[in-house]
Amino acid sequence: MTLLDFVNFHVVPGLVLGSIYALGAIGVTLVFGVMRFAHLAHGDLATLGAFVALGVVRFAGVGPWQALPVAMLVAAAVAIGADRLFYEHLRKRPLILTVIASLGVALMLRSLVQVGFGVDPQSYVRGLVRPDVFFGIRVREREVLTVLTAFGLVAALGAFLAYTRWGKAMRAMSDNPDLARLSGVDTRVVTALTWGVVGALAAAAGFFLGLNTELRSMMGWQMLLPMFAAAILGGVGRVEGALLGGLVVGLVEETSVIFLPAQYKSATAFVILLAMLAVRPTGLLRGKVL
Amino acid sequence: MNPGMTLLSMERVTGGYGDADILHEVDLKVEKGEIVVVVGPNGAGKSTAMKAVFGLVRVRRGHIWFDGSPVAGWTPDRIVRRGVCYVPQVDNVFRDMTVHENLEMGAFIRRGDLSAAFDKVYGLFPDLVSKRREAAGRLSGGQRQMVAMGRALMLDPKLLLLDEPTAGLSPKYMERIFEIVRDVRAAGVSILLVEQHAKQALAFADRGYVLAAGRNRRDGTGGALLADPEIARLFLGG
Ligand SMILES: Nc1ncnc2c1ncn2[C@@H]1O[C@H](COP(=O)(O)OP(=O)(O)OP(=O)(O)O)[C@@H](O)[C@H]1O
Ligand SMILES: [Mg+2]
Numbered sequence: 001m002t003l004l005d006f007v008n009f010h011v012v013p014g015l016v017l018g019s020i021y022a023l024g025a026i027g028v029t030l031v032f033g034v035m036r037f038a039h040l041a042h043g044d045l046a047t048l049g050a051f052v053a054l055g056v057v058r059f060a061g062v063g064p065w066q067a068l069p070v071a072m073l074v075a076a077a078v079a080i081g082a083d084r085l086f087y088e089h090l091r092k093r094p095l096i097l098t099v100i101a102s103l104g105v106a107l108m109l110r111s112l113v114q115v116g117f118g119v120d121p122q123s124y125v126r127g128l129v130r131p132d133v134f135f136g137i138r139v140r141e142r143e144v145l146t147v148l149t150a151f152g153l154v155a156a157l158g159a160f161l162a163y164t165r166w167g168k169a170m171r172a173m174s175d176n177p178d179l180a181r182l183s184g185v186d187t188r189v190v191t192a193l194t195w196g197v198v199g200a201l202a203a204a205a206g207f208f209l210g211l212n213t214e215l216r217s218m219m220g221w222q223m224l225l226p227m228f229a230a231a232i233l234g235g236v237g238r239v240e241g242a243l244l245g246g247l248v249v250g251l252v253e254e255t256s257v258i259f260l261p262a263q264y265k266s267a268t269a270f271v272i273l274l275a276m277l278a279v280r281p282t283g284l285l286r287g288k289v290l
Numbered sequence: 291m292n293p294g295m296t297l298l299s300m301e302r303v304t305g306g307y308g309d310a311d312i313l314h315e316v317d318l319k320v321e322k323g324e325i326v327v328v329v330g331p332n333g334a335g336k337s338t339a340m341k342a343v344f345g346l347v348r349v350r351r352g353h354i355w356f357d358g359s360p361v362a363g364w365t366p367d368r369i370v371r372r373g374v375c376y377v378p379q380v381d382n383v384f385r386d387m388t389v390h391e392n393l394e395m396g397a398f399i400r401r402g403d404l405s406a407a408f409d410k411v412y413g414l415f416p417d418l419v420s421k422r423r424e425a426a427g428r429l430s431g432g433q434r435q436m437v438a439m440g441r442a443l444m445l446d447p448k449l450l451l452l453d454e455p456t457a458g459l460s461p462k463y464m465e466r467i468f469e470i471v472r473d474v475r476a477a478g479v480s481i482l483l484v485e486q487h488a489k490q491a492l493a494f495a496d497r498g499y500v501l502a503a504g505r506n507r508r509d510g511t512g513g514a515l516l517a518d519p520e521i522a523r524l525f526l527g528g
Contacts, residue, residue, distance in 0.1 A: 165398075168387070169398065171384075171386070171387060171391075172384050172387065172398075175386050175387060176381055176384050179378070179381065179382065179383070179384060179395075180395070181366050181367070182344065182366050182370070182376055182378070183395045183441070184366065184398050184399035185398055186367065
């Protein structure tokens with residue numbers, strides 16, 4: 001295999017998939033950092049976002065990119081609503097109850113999608129897109145835009161957390177919730193804000209997965225494992241770690257097909273997850289909440 | 291005493307965390323401009339009394355007044371707005387945030403320009419100036435305690451609640467913290483201080499309370515408590 005083939009068949013798809021995982025892993029890490037539980041509905045929130053965008057494309061007749069912001073807003077609202085309806089009243093109980101409730105929410109979201117759109121694979125646009133070639137490297141425009149948008153969203157989130165009043169409040173609540181409350185932070189606002197960001201990023205992850213492959217009602221659920229692997233790999237609670245973790249998992253999955261039959265691709269995330277938990281459970285960048 | 295001078299007043303406060311009461315009819319007062327020290331053995335309920343002021347403990351009976359308002363049942367942010375700031379005994383900084391961000395969080399409820407507040411706090415704690423970009427969790431115990439106090443002072447509180455700010459610190463740092471406590475009072479902030487270093491703290495306190503098993507055991511001026519032979523034998527280590 002030439003270097004160019006390696007780039008074309010493994011690095012480019014790995015970066016695209018990795019960017020998608022990164023968007024998902026950041027949501028996982030934020031929920032864990034602020035709410036302290038593993039959110040099992042995260043993948044299906046991504047599915048919902050992807051299909052909301054499909055609905056907008058079909059009914060409003062716009063292109064998928066115009067549908068993306070709508071999908072992000074709807075998923076943000078759904079995430080905030082799910083928290084209010086299904087998680088909030090469990091806040092003072094053992095966290096495992098909230099984890100199980102989130103599994104219920106996952107099933108509900110998936111059923112909604114299946115009722116609305118059926119179970120057959122769908123796509124935003126018909127027909128094949130031919131890749132462009134730059135110095136022998138074949139990439140499609142949508143792949144470039146996926147990676148750029150993912151990095152843009154991560155950078156925007158990073159700036160929000162680093163420089164804005166409510167971003168700092170979010171970090172403070174993740175760091176020390178009692179002290180945040182004593183400092184006068186309204187934790188309900190921070191909670192809603194967190195879910196809003198988480199929902200929007202999940203929708204973006206689902207949208208990009210749908211854009212680069214196809215839309216299936218199980219797409220998000222199947223992405224759950226790599227997203228969690230990426231979040232743990234990067235160190236739970238760390239946004240920059242989730243980005244790194246997402247890229248690593250995506251690249252490893254796409255290069256694993258060199259050594260392993262393609263059916264085993266999705267198992268590599270599982271192996272990464274197990275290895276990481278065994279060797280360094282705090283993640284590459286030393287997580288904040290584990 | 292002139293009631294207009296009373297800043298904080300706990301009257302026969304009974305309460306605790308769950309069903310069992312920790313505090314039993316506790317009385318405690320802080321007048322404007324005072325340093326009041328609370329001493330007592332481990333588990334006496336000193337921290338619990340402080341948390342009661344901040345609405346973190348269920349008060350079943352009794353009253354808590356701050357500056358003329360009954361504050362029992364208020365949320366922490368409402369009490370903060372009213373002018374009480376609290377430095378808990380443990381976990382009192384945001385470990386992953388920088389020193390500067392910790393101070394900023396102290397003034398979270400205040401909008402607008404904070405530069406005067408920063409200047410004041412960095413003036414009180416010059417050691418922190420060179421550490422402002424460092425994560426608070428990486429500082430030494432004494433410096434972390436300074437960050438915790440600095441965070442609580444960002445809002446110009448009328449009353450500062452300090453729960454064992456010198457625990458685990460070297461004698462040198464303890465002296466430094468006590469010096470700052472007196473500076474803070476000189477700047478017009480009243481202070482309620484829980485201390486294990488009872489002798490040293492009572493020496494500069496205006497008044498003190500001895501709590502044991504969730505009840506008032508003694509109170510009086512710092513000097514009187516230090517001179518009391520029974521108190522010395524029971525609580526001050528001879
Ligand atoms: N969060 C809590 N939930 C239940 N019980 C608690 C809690 N915090 C403290 N207690 C109990 O309340 C009693 C008083 O504790 P408190 O922390 O007020 O004592 P203290 O005088 O501050 O002691 P120390 O000098 O060790 O700080 C103890 O018996 C303790 O076990
Ligand atoms: Mg205590």
